[in-house]
Amino acid sequence: MDSLRSKENLNQFERIFGKTNSHPRLFGAPARINIIGEHVDYLGGIVLPAAIDFSVQVFIRPNQTSYYQFHSVTYQETVKVEKPFHQNSNSPWTDYITGVIQEMEKLGFSIPGFDLLVDGDIPQGSGLSSSAALEVVTGFAISESFGLGIKKETIAVIGQKAENNFVGTKCGIMDQFIIAVGKANDCISLNTDTLQYTYHHFDLNEYEFYLINSNVKHNLKDSAYNQRRLECESALKKIQAKFPKFLQLYDVTLSDEELQLCGLSLEEKKRTIHVTSERERTKQVIQGLESNQLESVGNALFATHESLSKNFEVSCEETDFIVSTLKALGAVGARMIGGGFGGCVLVLDKKDHFAKINEEMKKSYQQKFNLALDFYKFQISDGVKEISI
Numbered sequence: 464m465d466s467l468r469s470k471e472n473l474n475q476f477e478r479i480f481g482k483t484n485s486h487p488r489l490f491g492a493p494a495r496i497n498i499i500g501e502h503v504d505y506l507g508g509i510v511l512p513a514a515i516d517f518s519v520q521v522f523i524r525p526n527q528t529s530y531y532q533f534h535s536v537t538y539q540e541t542v543k544v545e546k547p548f549h550q551n552s553n554s555p556w557t558d559y560i561t562g563v564i565q566e567m568e569k570l571g572f573s574i575p576g577f578d579l580l581v582d583g584d585i586p587q588g589s590g591l592s593s594s595a596a597l598e599v600v601t602g603f604a605i606s607e608s609f610g611l612g613i614k615k616e617t618i619a620v621i622g623q624k625a626e627n628n629f630v631g632t633k634c635g636i637m638d639q640f641i642i643a644v645g646k647a648n649d650c651i652s653l654n655t656d657t658l659q660y661t662y663h664h665f666d667l668n669e670y671e672f673y674l675i676n677s678n679v680k681h682n683l684k685d686s687a688y689n690q691r692r693l694e695c696e697s698a699l700k701k702i703q704a705k706f707p708k709f710l711q712l713y714d715v716t717l718s719d720e721e722l723q724l725c726g727l728s729l730e731e732k733k734r735t736i737h738v739t740s741e742r743e744r745t746k747q748v749i750q751g752l753e754s755n756q757l758e759s760v761g762n763a764l765f766a767t768h769e770s771l772s773k774n775f776e777v778s779c780e781e782t783d784f785i786v787s788t789l790k791a792l793g794a795v796g797a798r799m800i801g802g803g804f805g806g807c808v809l810v811l812d813k814k815d816h817f818a819k820i821n822e823e824m825k826k827s828y829q830q831k832f833n834l835a836l837d838f839y840k841f842q843i844s845d846g847v848k849e850i851s852i
């Protein structure tokens with residue numbers, strides 16, 4: 464978001480909440496992509512996300528009361544929130560903020576009243592984690608404003624808990640984590656079991672990553688997400704009954720015959736196949752990025768899409784069409800990213816191929832679904848931070 468928009472938001476903050484001697488502070492959190500490791504971050508898997516330069520920004524100022532006031536620029540709505548906290552079905556956007564305050568208080572922090580204005584340019588429902596960005600920026604802004612000094616890694620966990628316990632989506636830790644610790648030009652490999660992570664820098668030379676937004680968001684998204692998580696948990700329980708050494712579904716290394724002995728339903732078996740095969744593809748991508756073998760990275764991206772579509776069943780007709788058309792047009796690799804059921808496709812391709820792909824994809828998608836496609840080029844950027852204006 465440009466600084467002009469931030470300045471307008473500051474004026475709007477002071478119009479709504481009044482002008483005082485204490486200046487509101489501005490904080491921003493990015494969106495994220497995930498190169499590989501999809502639907503494994505609640506199963507102890509390795510993920511490879513990076514922060515990108517879309518953002519959610521908040522202005523915040525303590526208000527010396529015991530209540531909280533939030534204003535959304537997107538919804539042009541101001542909401543007052545008091546304890547005890549409840550979900551707000553009329554203004555669901557406030558739940559991401561309230562949930563963070565609640566989780567901070569559960570950790571023993573006492574959070575005094577404040578006024579907050581939020582604005583953002585992360586397309587919602589696009590699989591780029593606008594909700595995690597709102598959680599993380601809220602947690603960081605509160606921590607900095609009241610001098611709580613909470614580590615960014617802990618802010619990420621607070622954000623995830625807000626989403627799990629208050630909003631009700633049983634998401635993993637990937638989105639909040641990368642949005643908290645991201646660094647310009649680097650992705651991280653994050654072990655979601657131990658929360659150990661390493662920064663990776665890679666050169667793409669004549670290749671590039673970019674995003675295509677399918678502009679669809681299917682409404683079974685959240686319920687199906689929670690359902691997939693339950694299926695993975697029940698698969699692990701059945702596997703552990705026969706093979707107790709496996710503590711996480713991601714670590715299961717069993718032959719087809721051995722899996723057969725576990726009495727998995729067809730769904731549980733397919734989910735297990737996706738999760739365990741993603742482990743191999745992730746190794747292939749890390750190696751490929753490190754050794755500059757980008758065709759191999761691209762093949763793994765296509766293979767992950769196939770598995771997310773057929774085994775994990777979180778794709779949809781529109782994103783399947785985008786990926787198969789890209790493949791037919793000779794793109795190096797592509798796959799849906801995030802929770803699924805619409806949203807964005809991540810593409811890896813040669814830079815000089817972009818104009819042709821852009822033109823042909825837009826034409827064929829419009830013909831097939833009567834819908835426009837959006838293409839996003841992005842920069843890998845920093846995680847949550849204070850912004851000076």
Ligand code: GLA
Pocket residue numbers: 500501502503504505592634635636637638801802803
């Ligand atoms: C959503 C969730 C993440 C992760 C991805 C799928 O983005 O918020 O925790 O599970 O889906 O990899």
